[in-house]
Amino acid sequence: MEQTFAIIKPDAVERNLIGKVLERIEAEGFRIISMKRVLLTIPIAEGFYHVHKERPFFKDLTKSMCGGPVVLLVLEKEGAIKAWRKLMGATNPAEADEGTLRKEFAVSLEKNSVHGSDAPETAVFEISYFFSQTEIIP
Ligand code: ADP
Numbered sequence: 001m002e003q004t005f006a007i008i009k010p011d012a013v014e015r016n017l018i019g020k021v022l023e024r025i026e027a028e029g030f031r032i033i034s035m036k037r038v039l040l041t042i043p044i045a046e047g048f049y050h051v052h053k054e055r056p057f058f059k060d061l062t063k064s065m066c067g068g069p070v071v072l073l074v075l076e077k078e079g080a081i082k083a084w085r086k087l088m089g090a091t092n093p094a095e096a097d098e099g100t101l102r103k104e105f106a107v108s109l110e111k112n113s114v115h116g117s118d119a120p121e122t123a124v125f126e127i128s129y130f131f132s133q134t135e136i137i138p
């Protein structure tokens with residue numbers, strides 16, 4: 001079983017979409033093996049998105065991720081990393097396929113409602129960035 005890391009971003013939490021996103025996650029056969037609702041700080045968001053620190057959107061992105069609470073999730077399923085990226089849809093909601101979460105819920109490229117790990121190494125880093133081993137109960 002593969003694990004991946006997901007975030008329900010502030011724009012979606014703000015619009016009361018936690019339940020709708022979780023419903024889609026469970027309907028697609030993922031098991032939610034850990035979950036918490038937190039308010040990120042700037043240093044924590046910067047550390048999380050360190051791979052993007054040279055990008056022009058880094059400052060806006062990290063600030064918007066701290067603009068309200070987020071829901072952090074560890075998801076499990078066979079091929080979870082790719083399956084969750086597929087369910088999320090393209091980064092830019094204008095390019096996201098019909099039926100994806102970003103197509104349905106995102107408001108813009110920056111406020112695109114959900115995050116997902118993009119590779120096995122990223123998933124390991126991202127899960128361990130926010131969750132201790134004892135918080136993950138498969
Ligand atoms: P993804 O979240 O699909 O893995 P990236 O890792 O490339 O996408 O980017 C991280 C996040 O940064 C995106 O989800 C989005 O919120 C934001 N972002 C990416 N590209 C841009 C951009 N050109 N302008 C503004 N925000 C962006």
Ligand code: MG
Nearest residue numbers: 115116117118
């Ligand atoms: Mg990414």
